[in-house]
Amino acid sequence: MNTRPDSTNDLIRWNAFREGSESAFAALYSAHYRHLMNYGRRFGADVATAEDAIHDVFIDLWNYRRTLTQPQSVQSYLLRSFRNRLVNQLAERQRRFAETDVGELFGLLSPEPSAEERLVEDGLNQEQQEQVQAAFATLSPRQQEVLYLRYFTDLGYDEICAVMGITYNTARTQLYQALTALRKRLQPNWPVLLLLIGLFEK
Amino acid sequence: MKLQEHYATIETIDLARDPDFRAWILNPTPERNQFWASVKALYPYQQATIEQARLLVGGLESTWHPISETDVQASFQRLRQKQIEQQPEPKRVFFRPVLFRYAASVSLVLLAGLGWWFYNRTASPIEYKTAYGQIRTVTLPDGSVVTLNANSTLQMAVDWQTEGRRDIRLTGEAFFDVSKKPLGQRMPFVVHTGAADVVVLGTRFNVNTRRTRTQVVLQEGKVRVNVQKQPDVLMEPGDLVETTNGKSAIRRARVDADRYVAWRDNLLVLDDERLSEIVQRLNDEYGLTVSISNKKLLNERFSATVQANRPELVLRMLSAAFHLKITKKENQIELSQLQQ
Structure with a gap:
């Protein structure tokens, strides 16, 4: 199971790093690297491209630490800076092929999983796993991204909007639609339960 | 763990985000199974929600790329390398x-x-840093010249003028050539190492703070060393004063000062040093982890002078002199006895 960065620790480290603490800087990096890397790969970025964007973000943080303020959420701030950079880089590359909105590249399953990567213990059998993946595939990129951020981070809707550059209502609607779509696809198979859902769902 | 009631009306996504719920899906124990069975029994209409949340957690978690701690640390080292390469020389008016x-x-x-x-x-504070294997010369605003040895950090406050003294903080090793009367007035120049303060009025000396000790070697001029809870030591050229952090004892010796500052001429000088000290220096100055399997050899002494950027020559000389075999595993270098 992946661990979420702790927001209180984040703020303590953030403030220490702004005063020049290198160990706090290293701790911030360690706490957020996995999340930024995972997020980046879902835009179709390879490991090297994603790492370059992460490095750019942290090099700027260090160079401008004296002028930084304290963000509401460190994780939201990092995800936003990282997303902007990555999207710019990918857009640059994409321009040669077509006019694509890079936000539309997001996929819960990153497009190029390397062969040696072992997926984590997830408690599902093969059939269920395929059922869920098929359900994810029916969602729009935006819906997948909101779902991803809502599940893998502790960000509120306002922070998710800030990361993705969308409005509060859009974020809520996207997630609501995603969940409704998923619910239709992820119906458990036995009839009794279907009856129960019919009885109790509003 | 929260009470069953907490889950009476919870929605799929919030259930999926619940740490206790995720712990059950990904890591079921008899205790957790029992708890969630009781939730289902109490609120049967939540069964569909629980099932959907279970699929959601399993499905989402399986898309996560796990990254090992080693990979995270390696990535951070690459960041540090980029920072060092991109670092502009601090511009100082002099x-x-x-x-x-x-x-x-x-x-x-x-x-x-x-x-x-x-x-x-x-x-x-302004900070100057060197990486492993890197030597760097810094001219301070008062005209003093500091040569930083590999893997060392020098910090200085910006406000020397108002403080009326020149405060420097050092970790690692550096050679100081201090200018006597900066800006026309005598101003104390103080190197802080944590364990000791070296107070100077115009001189040339070497300070080494590696391995939880502070060692000062004076080449020219005069310095005073203040060690906590000890009378001050006034040093003459050719004096070595050494103190270990947390201990109050001071070691004092007469040495050949030039050998302690040879690193400034890009030379790695080993002058009748124990193998244990050589191994330690390779680690301090080059980041090499060297182990010698035959511990009896650690007390043997060895002398050599090589170019500072060729530490591998030291290893080859050691292997020739003591009949050792060099094996390299990742960053670990092992010197083991050659079979006769």
Whole structure:
């Protein structure tokens, strides 16, 4: 199971790093690297491209630490800076092929999983796993991204909007639609339960 | 763990985000199974929600790319490398005494106002750093020249003028050539290492703070070493004074000062040093982890002088002198006895 960065620790480290603490800087990096890397790969970025964007973000943080303020959420701030950079880089590359909105590249399953990567213990059998993946595939990129951020981070809707550059209502609607779509696809198979859902769902 | 009631009306996504719920899906124990069975029994209409949340957690978690701690640390090291490469040389205004004296005094007046403004904006310490295997010479604002040995950090406060003293903080090793009368006035120059303070008035000396000790070797001039809870030590050229952090004992010896500052000439000088000390120096100055399997050898002594950027030559000389085999595993270098 992946661990979420702790927001209180984040703020303590953030403030220490702004005063020049290198160990706090290293701790911030360690706490957020996995999340930024995972997020980046879902835009179709390879490991090297994603790492370059992460490095750019942290090099700027260090160079401008004296002028930084304290963000509401460190994780939201990092995800936003990282997303902007990555999207710019990918857009640059994409321009040669077509006019694509890079936000539309997001996929819960990153497009190029390397062969040696072992997926984590997830408690599902093969059939269920395929059922869920098929359900994810029916969602729009935006819906997948909101779902991803809502599940893998502790960000509120306002922070998710800030990361993705969308409005509060859009974020809520996207997630609501995603969940409704998923619910239709992820119906458990036995009839009794279907009856129960019919009885109790509003 | 929360009470069953907490889950009476919870929605799929919030259930999926619940740490206790995720722990059950990904890591079921008899205790957790029992708890969630009781939730289902109490609130049967939540069964569909629980099932959907279970699929959601399993499905989402399986898309996560796990990254090992080693990979995270390696990535951070690559970041540090980029930072070092991109670091611009800090630009310092520094006036040569005779040639530019008049020009300097004029510009100083012009810059005074601007300087005050800048000073108020950035009063945090200036830091100079060297990577493994890197040596760097820094000219301080008072004209003193500091040569930083590999893997060392030098910090200085920006506000020497107002403090009336030149404070320097050092970790690692550095050689100081201190200018006597900066800006026309005598101003104490103090190197802080944590365990000791070295107070100077114009001189050349070497400070080494590696391995929880502080070692000062004086080449020229005079310095006073203040060690906590000890009478001050006044040093003469050729003196070595050493103290270990947390201990109050001071070791004092007469040495060949040149050998302690040879690293400045890009030479790695081993002068009748124990193998244990050599292994330690390779680690301190080059980041090499060297182990010698035959512990009896650690007390043997060895002398050699090689170019500072060729530490591998030391290993080859050691292997020839003591009949050792060199094996390299990742960053670990092992010297083991050659089978006869």
